[in-house]
Amino acid sequence: MIPANQALPARPSFRLRDLDRSGPRSLRVLWGAARDELSSRYGDVTIGMLLDAYTKENRSGDSR
Numbered sequence: 001m002i003p004a005n006q007a008l009p010a011r012p013s014f015r016l017r018d019l020d021r022s023g024p025r026s027l028r029v030l031w032g033a034a035r036d037e038l039s040s041r042y043g044d045v046t047i048g049m050l051l052d053a054y055t056k057e058n059r060s061g062d063s064r
Contacts, residue, residue, distance in 0.1 A: 012046060012047055012048025012051070013046050013047075013048060014046060014047045014048075015043065015044055015045065015046050016031060016038075016039075016042055016043055016044075016045050016046075016047075016050075017039060017043035017044065019031035019032075020032070020035070
């Protein structure tokens with residue numbers, strides 16, 4: 001979970017692989033820890049894509 005005072009990168013086109021170079025420190029640390037496992041599958045995913053998928057899941061009643 002991202003602290004409320006820690007904003008996501010403002011650009012929805014911001015790719016997860018770019019978190020190494022910029023973005024909030026907490027996200028850089030999380031991505032650094034997960035990068036080896038996730039970069040080939042999720043490196044090109046954007047913040048906007050994640051937010052869209054998350055909000056669609058919540059609207060469909062999925063409570064994972």
